[in-house]
Amino acid sequence: MASRGKWSSHVGFILAAAGSAVGLGNIWRFPYLAGKNGGALFVLIYIACVIVLGLPVMLAELSLGRATGKNAVGAFRAIRPGTKWHWIGYLNVVTAVMVLSFYSVIAGWTLGYFVKTLGGTFKSTGKDDVVAVFSRFIASPGLQLLLLAIFIFLTVSIVSKGVSAGLEKFSKVMMPALFAILILLMVYSLTLPGAERGLAFYLKPDFSEINGRVFLEAMGQAFFSLSLGMGAMLTYGSYLSKKEKLVASAAWVAVIDTSVALLAGFIIFPALFSQNMAPDQGPGLVFAILPVIFGKIPGGTLFGAFFFVMLALAALTSTISLLEIPVSFLIDEKKLTRRRAAWLMGGAALLFGIPSSLSGGSVKFFSRLPAFHIDFLSLWDKVWGNISVSVGSLLIALFVVHVWKTDKALAEISAEGAGFRLARIWILAIKYVCPLLILVVLVSQFI
């Protein structure tokens, strides 16, 4: 344990964990999924999932990580050696690498858009030009590959130096700056003519739109956004001291993460409707509307560039935590050096990221996969970002309840006199609500 890094303080851990949670999931993924799934209805189900499923699973992951002080595979091994339970950890590790692969493509877009915005591309362009710029951008193979490689390189160079060093301090500055910029954008967006129609879409649920897909995407998004179901919180929990109160930390992370997502919606939807743009455009949504706003705001060039830098940095604190999952596994279990593990897994993510980066029109096959009728990036996002994180969360709930046992988890959660008033409710949630609900939503997709 002594050789494992440790977070330096209570606030330090919350910021690092929030740094993992807050990222493209909040600002890119949440709005596009909400737009695609009927707006307010999705938002409602999403918030319910965060409370009913996300928080209990987060506590399970944090307590398992801290109790064992181990990585995503080692934690299961430590509790049930000689069994196959640690395969949950392998699933976590594979999911993390796959999510990192397509996540870094979108992160690369934020870098590209930083340069474009700063270069004045969006100065006084109308919405049609903005959409055209985006289509051309994602269809440029060389540029897409370059941006992907740059982002993975950035992530690897930080992770190869060790985790807690600098991450907490960095998040301490980045998180408030991101918050401030989002609030400013929200105020602007809400004052646009026609904003009320966007607000109605975002806040007034239309229950006739309800279907199985809305549930899966809202549930998957809750896990994805809170960095659950792939061992990220487990790994970060293993760097956490016994003095920290897990319940308070988990609650803070969920509140920060959800507020950022909700804020993003208050920017995107009023702006979209004021421009008469469709909310269901898919993964390109944010990149199609934000530049339109930056083209209108006074000082929009600098402001927009600053926004994309902050978004890239928020993505970076998430990719760092993603890469940390396989890296801490390889260090602990396979005795690799941190450097070697980081380069190896970064390389794997780069390789698997190639099809995603070429799926915006550069390579026909990847841009519309024959059997699935969607592009490779969307497929990867669905398989790993929705289904696999849900399965991973289900498995961790089952493991904690039936193998590790809830009394051990509770002992860890209330270690050193930390109270847990809602212990009974947590047991109910992790024992019955989480497994049943996740199972029902997953199974309903296949029938």
Ligand code: PHE
């Ligand atoms: N939660 C991050 C986001 O919303 C993505 C992520 C998932 C990071 C899982 C780490 C682990 O952007």
